Amino acid sequence: MSQKFIIPADDLDRLLQEKCTSELRTGYITVDGVCLPEYFQNFADRVENFEVRDDDIWVCSFPKTGTTWTQEMVWCLANDLDFERGKVILQERFPFLELTSLWDYRNVIQRRPDLVKPHEFIFDSFNFVNKLPSPRFIKTHLPFHLLPKEIRTGEKKPKIIYVSRNVKDTCVSYFHHCQLFEEFSGTFEEFCRLFLAGKVYFGSFWKHVSGFWERRMQGNMLFLQYEEMKADLQSVIKETAKFLGKKELSESEIKILEKHLSFTCMKANPAVNFEEIIEIQKRLKLTTNEGKFIRSGKVNQWKESMSKEMINRFDSWTEDVPKGYKTCAQRFKFDITQYEYMPITAFVYSTESGSELHDTEKKLYYPLRGKERTEVQKKLEHIMLM
Known part of the structure; x- marks a missing residue:
């Protein structure tokens, strides 16, 4: 190179x-x-x-x-x-x-x-x-x-x-x-x-x-x-x-x-x-x-x-990040690049209701891991290509 x-x-x-x-x-x-x-x-x-x-x-x-x-x-x-x-x-x-x-x-x-x-x-x-x-x-x-x-x-x-x-x-x-x-x-x-x-x-x-x-x-x-x-x-x-x-x-x-x-x-x-x-x-x-x-x-x-001003600058900077860097944040209202602790509406995988993605209101402290996370990622990747 x-x-x-x-x-x-x-x-x-x-x-x-x-x-x-x-x-x-x-x-x-x-x-x-x-x-x-x-x-x-x-x-x-x-x-x-x-x-x-x-x-x-x-x-x-x-x-x-x-x-x-x-x-x-x-x-x-x-x-x-x-x-x-x-x-x-x-x-x-x-x-x-x-x-x-x-x-x-x-x-x-x-x-x-x-x-x-x-x-x-x-x-x-x-x-x-x-x-x-x-x-x-x-x-x-x-x-x-x-x-x-x-x-x-x-x-x-x-x-x-x-x-x-x-x-x-x-x-x-x-x-x-x-x-x-x-x-x-x-x-x-x-x-x-x-x-x-x-x-x-x-x-x-x-x-x-x-x-x-x-x-x-x-x-x-x-x-x-x-x-x-x-x-x-x-x-x-x-x-x-x-x-x-x-x-x-x-x-x-x-x-x-x-x-x-x-x-x-x-x-x-x-x-x-x-x-x-x-x-x-x-x-x-x-x-x-x-x-x-x-x-x-x-x-x-x-x-x-x-400061509040600097926080706003960082948030604006993050919003301006090219789409590829933020994956499908806008589609799912969950920006995996933010890693914030806050109540948000997110699409998650439920092992109880099958393999469907669905809306749920909960406090997400970290992304799903293991099998559940893998299933979510596969579905998100599929939707990103739509």
Whole structure:
């Protein structure tokens, strides 16, 4: 694939350059419509030609949508709840493929020759992932159209778990993340403006989600939502285990894993809470901001963070999303891209009344899962073609 690298230069690009650059990241480029650090262009070929294996397990996501939570769930399920081995930091067990392309440590190493060279999963993440024994567990924030060629063409079919989240909550969480890790020095409102324009790295949000959403029915793809995990983690655990080809877990095993994945345990777990990484960043004077990687874990936090005007801008932006990104939201009065908690009229599948779709008034906290969800999806796909 021939990629186009563009150095943007409008007002929002200048805002991004002014508020979100540092010694580790000196600027941004646009790669096939995606905002990425300029350092990425040195690694684009390594991403494109990365050798994928059919038994790989990938967790893909837009940043701050529940990635770490999903990674830990997937790794534990695939490794038969081996919590002892799970004490190894997640970055080693489930490395971030393109991590090296996001931060340029060369100047830091030259400035501080006394420092130990960063771990390979930081300094050369591509080589680190490539050398892992099968099955490999791989994290990426790349949109589908920038994934390695062997995945896009279908030559290799690894298992892919994609997790998404309410767009406004994603923005709030991403803002705090960028303050902590990217030295973002702007206001929340300025960050929202950048987010809406797709001027945050890996943006635009909707294009990212849609690339995986439209492939969600493929046999090697599982599409999860953060809000589903919060509302009914046990059901998500069961479906993910089935997708991974694992044996059915006992009720006690599910409860043990559910506790392990609770917000309290995740925040206290040094293998996943990135506290060590944050301390290294501070020691190197690469960040001066305080904060936690696992920060809130709440849904609808945007209601406490966004002004009414900004909420309206996000809602208008969502309404303007191309039809393909919103599936059949207008037809069914249920926009699966919103993930809101509210009483709505929706078409659902009833196992009691047969296979007919029908109107029902109920409080929908998350989409149906398992067999019921599959039946709904099949019917919706059929109606979308009418």
